[in-house]
Amino acid sequence: MALPKGLAAFPITPCDRHGRVDAVALRRLVARLRSAGVDAVGLLGSTGTFMYLTREQRRTALEVAVDEIAGAAPLMVGVGALRTDDAVELARDATSIGASCGLLAPVSYTPLTEDEAFEHYSTVAREGGLPLCIYDNPGTTHFRFSPELIARLSQVPGIVGVKSPSGLSGETVAHLGDLRARVPAGFSLGYSGDWNVLAPMIAGADVWHSVLGGLLPGICLRIVRAAQNHDEAEARRLDTALGPVWELFRTYSSLRVVYAMAEILGIARAAPPRPILPLSDTARSHVADVIGRLPSELVV
Amino acid sequence: MALPKGLAAFPITPCDRHGRVDAVALRRLVARLRSAGVDAVGLLGSTGTFMYLTREQRRTALEVAVDEIAGAAPLMVGVGALRTDDAVELARDATSIGASCGLLAPVSYTPLTEDEAFEHYSTVAREGGLPLCIYDNPGTTHFRFSPELIARLSQVPGIVGVKSPSGLSGETVAHLGDLRARVPAGFSLGYSGDWNVLAPMIAGADVWHSVLGGLLPGICLRIVRAAQNHDEAEARRLDTALGPVWELFRTYSSLRVVYAMAEILGIARAAPPRPILPLSDTARSHVADVIGRLPSELVV
Numbered sequence: 001m002a003l004p005k006g007l008a009a010f011p012i013t014p015c016d017r018h019g020r021v022d023a024v025a026l027r028r029l030v031a032r033l034r035s036a037g038v039d040a041v042g043l044l045g046s047t048g049t050f051m052y053l054t055r056e057q058r059r060t061a062l063e064v065a066v067d068e069i070a071g072a073a074p075l076m077v078g079v080g081a082l083r084t085d086d087a088v089e090l091a092r093d094a095t096s097i098g099a100s101c102g103l104l105a106p107v108s109y110t111p112l113t114e115d116e117a118f119e120h121y122s123t124v125a126r127e128g129g130l131p132l133c134i135y136d137n138p139g140t141t142h143f144r145f146s147p148e149l150i151a152r153l154s155q156v157p158g159i160v161g162v163k164s165p166s167g168l169s170g171e172t173v174a175h176l177g178d179l180r181a182r183v184p185a186g187f188s189l190g191y192s193g194d195w196n197v198l199a200p201m202i203a204g205a206d207v208w209h210s211v212l213g214g215l216l217p218g219i220c221l222r223i224v225r226a227a228q229n230h231d232e233a234e235a236r237r238l239d240t241a242l243g244p245v246w247e248l249f250r251t252y253s254s255l256r257v258v259y260a261m262a263e264i265l266g267i268a269r270a271a272p273p274r275p276i277l278p279l280s281d282t283a284r285s286h287v288a289d290v291i292g293r294l295p296s297e298l299v300v
Numbered sequence: 301m302a303l304p305k306g307l308a309a310f311p312i313t314p315c316d317r318h319g320r321v322d323a324v325a326l327r328r329l330v331a332r333l334r335s336a337g338v339d340a341v342g343l344l345g346s347t348g349t350f351m352y353l354t355r356e357q358r359r360t361a362l363e364v365a366v367d368e369i370a371g372a373a374p375l376m377v378g379v380g381a382l383r384t385d386d387a388v389e390l391a392r393d394a395t396s397i398g399a400s401c402g403l404l405a406p407v408s409y410t411p412l413t414e415d416e417a418f419e420h421y422s423t424v425a426r427e428g429g430l431p432l433c434i435y436d437n438p439g440t441t442h443f444r445f446s447p448e449l450i451a452r453l454s455q456v457p458g459i460v461g462v463k464s465p466s467g468l469s470g471e472t473v474a475h476l477g478d479l480r481a482r483v484p485a486g487f488s489l490g491y492s493g494d495w496n497v498l499a500p501m502i503a504g505a506d507v508w509h510s511v512l513g514g515l516l517p518g519i520c521l522r523i524v525r526a527a528q529n530h531d532e533a534e535a536r537r538l539d540t541a542l543g544p545v546w547e548l549f550r551t552y553s554s555l556r557v558v559y560a561m562a563e564i565l566g567i568a569r570a571a572p573p574r575p576i577l578p579l580s581d582t583a584r585s586h587v588a589d590v591i592g593r594l595p596s597e598l599v600v
Contacts, residue, residue: 019383051409052383083319083352084574109351109407109440110555110576120575140409142442255410274384275420276410 003101003133003161003188004074005206006039007224009213012258013048013061014270021053021060025268029214030068032267036217036300039224040207041069043077045103046140047211047255050078052273055086059093066098074100076133080107084120091128102128103163105135106143114149125158133188134162147175151182161188163209169199176200194254195246198239201227211254212245215261218300241298244290252283260287265299303401303433303461303488304374305506306339307524309513312558313348313361314570321353321360325568329514330368332567336517336600339524340507341369343377345403346440347511347555350378352573355386359393366398374400376433380407384420391428402428403463405435406443414449425458433488434462447475451482461488463509469499476500494554495546498539501527511554512545515561518600541598544590552583560587565599 011033014025033041043065044050044058053061062077069075079090079102091102104124106117125132134153136145145162153159162179166172172191179189190207191200197208201224213220219238226235248257255272260279262268264287271278279287291299311333314325333341343365344350344358353361362377369375379390379402391402404424406417425432434453436445445462453459462479466472472491479489490507491500497508501524513520519538526535548557555572560579562568564587571578579587591599 018385046410049410085318106575107409108575110346110349110553110572111439112575113577116575116577119577123574139411253410272410274423275406275408275412275416277413277416277419 003190003207004039006208006228007213007217007221008040008042008076008190008207008209009033009038009217009220010042010045010047010209010211011214012262012268012270013044013053014268015053015057015273017271017274019053019057019273021057021064022270023060023064025270026061026064027068029268030065033214033217034069034072036221038073038213038217038221040074040076041065042103042209042214043075045078045209046137047214047258048078049273050080051107055090055093058090059097062094062097062099076101076103078103078105078135079124079128079130080105080135082107082109084123087120087124088127091124091130095129099130101160102130102132103135104132105137106141108141108143112143114146117143117149118152121153121159122156125156131158131160133160136162136164137192138165147178147182150179154183154187161190161206163190163192163207166191166193166196166200169196172196172200173203176203176205195249198223198227198235202232202235211249211258212242215258215265215267216298216300219298238298241295244294248287248290252279257287260284261291264288264291303490303507304339306508306528307513307517307521308340308342308376308490308507308509309333309338309517309520310342310345310347310509310511311514312562312568312570313344313353314568315353315357315573317571317574319353319357319573321357321364322570323360323364325570326361326364327368329568330365333514333517334369334372336521338373338513338517338521340374340376341365342403342509342514343375345378345509346437347514347558348378349573350380351407355390355393358390359397362394362397362399376401376403378403378405378435379424379428379430380405380435382407382409384423387420387424388427391424391430391432395429399430401460402430402432403435404432405437406441408441408443412443414446417443417449418452421453421459422456425456431458431460433460436462436464437492438465447478447482450479454483454487461490461506463490463492463507466491466493466496466500469496472496472500473503476503476505495549498523498527498535502532502535511549511558512542515558515565515567516598516600519598538598541595544594548587548590552579557587560584561591564588564591
């Protein structure tokens with residue numbers, strides 16, 4: 001299975017204060033993504049707080065999403081866990097419930113060596129029964145994937161792509177070119193970090209793994225389609241118009257901001273799992289002010 | 301409750317490959333610590349792989365240790381978890397089973413703000429029923445405690461000390477002096493990082509939170525007693541003699557080395573939880589060689 005190209009939209013996972021999934025709210029979020037026609041739904045990513053939910057609740061979230069999507073888009077789901085055997089079980093759950101692909105972050109407490117990460121990924125790929133996308137997110141996992149390790153993992157049967165962090169545009173475009181030369185044809189090279197993703201998308205990256213796309217899929221799809229159609233001017237115009245949102249993400253973190261945005265826009269009312277706190281009243285007002293000033297074509 | 305002064309010895313938690321505690325092996329390790337007369341046993345620290353064990357297995361380990369120590373030394377136990385409510389439950393388990401103190405690391409996936417860490421600690425201190433020692437370990441948690449945050453937390457009822465990382469001797473001694481001026485009398489200031497701990501201990505730190513002490517409590521106690529008795533020359537002599545062990549810790553990580561040492565010395569035969577791998581055969585031979593050359597007065 002190759003990963004789809006385009007927009008992978010990562011919603012929050014609305015839960016109560018005990019970490020129980022709010023199925024109604026999650027279904028509403030996923031329905032928005034289906035209706036918008038996203039290229040993939042990214043359930044239980046970092047924005048979906050996968051590491052804060054039990055296996056049981058992760059199953060519940062997946063069942064709700066699979067049911068709501070009903071085959072209209074591929075579903076990628078976070079299967080990361082601290083223990084290798086737990087990640088295998090999560091991948092098996094995802095396989096049996098009907099996910100298309102697992103997103104595996106090298107979550108660690110004890111910092112991992114490259115060989116340990118390689119064994120971890122190989123084991124989950126071999127035993128989980130699910131195509132895997134490597135989740136390279138040093139901001140949360142503090143693990144650094146070398147291009148050599150990505151290349152080595154891209155040879156493992158069942159590992160089909162990587163979601164890399166984006167940064168300065170020149171560096172990210174160079175990173176994309178470097179990886180492209182090292183991995184097999186069809187291996188998906190995608191990027192996260194919404195405010196820096198335009199450059200690699202214009203340069204031909206396969207997927208934008210998007211936090212904003214989980215809440216506002218319409219505008220993110222327009223940017224992706226413009227990039228895919230080589231309409232760089234339109235893609236830049238829309239991305240620039242979203243600048244105030246990217247500034248909020250940089251200031252308060254995308255996770256905390258999308259929780260506030262979901263509530264401000266009346267899409268979902270939920271708090272992130274403690275110890276993560278909702279934004280302060282001041283920050284929330286700032287978010288509301290920015291959202292209120294956005295042209296309406298962007299808030300879709 | 302004030303924390304005891306001296307050596308807090310942190311054993312590994314021997315488990316099978318499914319993460320089930322080997323009660324016989326753990327009992328043997330704890331018995332060594334009790335017999336040696338350590339000042340505290342530090343169960344389920346980073347060396348005790350607390351983040352890789354279920355709540356049930358953490359309960360089992362604690363029950364075994366409490367039973368074996370039988371009140372001969374205070375028992376400090378890791379209660380860290382990604383979710384605040386889970387950390388509260390772990391602290392309550394520890395209270396009911398009979399631990400003396402909880403060791404709370406700000407484990408995170410999403411990077412935490414200082415206010416989030418403060419709320420996390422305050423909640424566990426208030427609801428867990430157990431005195432808490434702050435576990436400052438940026439090498440695993442990637443959270444940085446400012447001296448201001450430690451000072452703020454030291455005012456919270458039930459937070460009784462901090463286990464800080466040690467580094468360059470001058471900086472660590474300055475850190476100790478800085479914290480001492482900010483926290484109430486009796487607030488425990490201890491250090492981890494075996495190979496750098498001598499300087500703060502000589503400078504009057506309260507506790508050496510020790511990885512090697514969990515396996516070789518005798519020699520570590522001699523160092524601590526020499527430091528406590530202001531016999532700096534003897535403390536330095538013994539610490540210097542352990543230099544080859546510290547070099548192994550720096551090279552391969554203390555966690556992986558103590559697993560190999562435990563097996564080489566016939567004390568416990570266990571592998572760390574996957575994805576953490578045992579040392580390679582080459583590295584293991586290196587460890588065996590170093591241990592074999594140590595003077596026998598050190599291997600106790």
